[in-house]
Amino acid sequence: MCGICGYVNKKGIRLEQLKKMNDTMYHRGPNDSGEEIYEAAGGYQVGFAQRRLSILDLSKLGHQPMHSADKRISVVYNGEIYNFQELKEELSAYPFRSNCDTEVIIAAYLKWGTDCVKRFNGMFAIALYDRENSSIYLFRDRIGKKPLYYWKQEDGIVFASELKPIMEYPDFPKEIRAEVLSRYLFQQYINAPDSIFRDVYKVEPGSVLCFQAGEITTWKYWDISQVYRECVKQPVDSYEDAKSGLKELLEKSVAMRMISDVPLGSFLSGGYDSSLVTAIAQAHSDTPVKTFSIGFHEKKYNEAGYAKAVAEYLGTDHTELYIDEKEMFELVDSIPYYYDEPFADSSQIATMLVSKLASEHVTVALSGDGGDEFFCGYNIYENVRQAQKLDVLGGMVHGICGLPGLRQAKLEERLPFRVRVIAGNREKESKTQFGAGNYIVKANAMVKKAPGKASLPVHYLTESSYGVQDWQIRRMLLDMDTYLPGDILCKVDRASMKYSLESRCPILDTDVMEFSYRIPHRYKYASGDKKHILKEIAYDYIPKELLERPKVGFGVPLDQWLRGPLKEQLLDYSSYDFLEKQGIFDAAYTSELIHSYVKTGDAGPATGANYSKLSWSFFVFQQWYAWLNQGRKQA
Secondary structure, X not given: OEEEEEEEEOXXXXXXXXHHHHHOOHHHOEOEEEEXXXXXXXXXXXXXXXXXXXOOOXXXXXXXXXXXXXXXXXXXXXXXXXXXXXXXXXOOOOOOOOOOHHHHHHHHHHHHHHHHHHHOOEEEEEEEEEOOOOEEEEEEOOOOOOOOEEEEOOOOEEEEOOHHHHHOOOOOOOOEOHHHHHHHHHHOOOOOOOOOEOOEEEOOOOEEEEEEOOEEEEEEOOOHXXXXXXXXXXXXXXXXXXXXXXXXXXXXXXXXXXXXXXXXEEEOOOOHHHHHHHHHHHHOOOOOOEEEEEEEOOHHHOOHHHHHHHXXXXXXXXXXXXXXXXXXXXXXXXXXXXXXXXXXOOOHHHHHXXXXXXXXXXXXXXXXXXXHHHHOOOHHHHHHHHHHHOHHHHHHHHHHHOOHHHHHOOOHHHOOHHHHHHHHXXXXXXXXXXXXXXHHHHHHHHEOOOOOOOOOOOOOXXXXXXXXXXXXXXXXXXXXXXXXXXXXXXXXXXXHHOOOOEEEOHHHOHHHHHHHHHOOHHHHOEOOEOOHHHHHHXXXXXXXXXXXXXXXXXXXXXXXXXXXXXXXXXXXXXXXXXXXXXXXXXXXXXXXXXXXXXXXXXXXXXXXXXXXXXXXXXXXHXXXXXXXXXXXXXX
């Protein structure tokens, strides 16, 4: 686990500046660093840099940038290739010098070209320079576990694991792309390929970018909709075969992710996914696996007792830490530095706290991310199923309310909230993304409209690309494309790397993901039982009574914070004069909206009701904006 950055252009920079860029990611790789600049064909200059968190082959042989034996290839890389030992055997003709996966990437490229990425099972962001064809390649893993940004210049690109190195590049304009803001306010994150800055993009999950002779080309080597369509043609019809096959793949995936030359542990919330991953890890370990959970003194949020019960049953070496609101609140100021673009999923705070706890004992931690998206675990999937059943009726209600007399009487506005949501859900490309229409209206109205630049729609208008009639499956696929990489995996990456901790996700193994598409949906959602087949596997390791319970979940008390200790700061950020000078938000509308929320709160009527999430998204943006314009210091 590391951080990478670099550039290719004709102007070039000095080595000292490249090192300065690289050092903004010290937290991603405190063990080693390397920076190199190469002269390339056509008057181009290439700079590669990496900060290293040593996990495999802790010797100097793992130093990056790393070069092929013939000096043709140079690589900087962030992540883990879990099947590198298998690949190394297949590439035995190459004169390996180290026992690290970086060198396997070089050997694989020399044998298979860019198709080598199809053979990698892991999480990765790779930059590779091929002197033979004067090309720079950027590769990102299939599901987007590892981040990779690039700034598109007139004559080149600047790339990095985070935005901070790009911001450090000379003459970076820091021009905010206002078109993404309405979607950000609504979704609370910015999904690939977009970023907060104009001309800066994220390499999409499962994609390759090539820069050659001033031209950029990109292509997908793993596309969720395409892979899903191919896999469902080969269903595992037998439940027993599906269960045994999935269990075998999970065991293999966990075992691969336990390969490490540094201490390893596991996050344990007491829920199904983290408990299953931990149970398999313990079954593959000769000593107690180190497990970590955080507890909250407020009972309705606290899951620590469940995690402790699972840990005691499995016999892990368990550590728990109870935290209070003050400790959570103290992390708010660090959000802009470590996330370095607006990101408002408030569960990031709890994730930072458990990462901090784990980092005091281990360097690698297993997690259960991906279980909900691939095996139908979220409550929204139940809501989506019900919405599909009521869609025809909702269309009729919408049509009736649209009749001239009834439209003038605003009949639809008088209907119960749930009825309004179903009736208003008429956009074919976002059927599974229904929600409060007034929330969408306000997110759009808050942002000042730039002439000739339309805002991105707050919803993702891509659902037809999956070719799936079942809304529940369609929403799961959409979440794999958007919410999982853009929110969940981004949250975990930044939170864990804040403390130089590597997070590994066995459920997001390539073989597990693709096998999950072959499992009939009725085995995932069985008579209302979400995540059914994954639960049944978990019961093979852990008694059902330790796991079968309502999910507690955790949420930051946003309403209390925004109308309490953060109130004055929020009011300053939303004052008319400040917003007018800032020129990003509609000053009159936004100022009135936020001030109304502060007065009434989530419990209040009309404009103040249930807008803490929208206000938090706005607050986080303004906090980030202040950090951006005040020297970008570490909190």
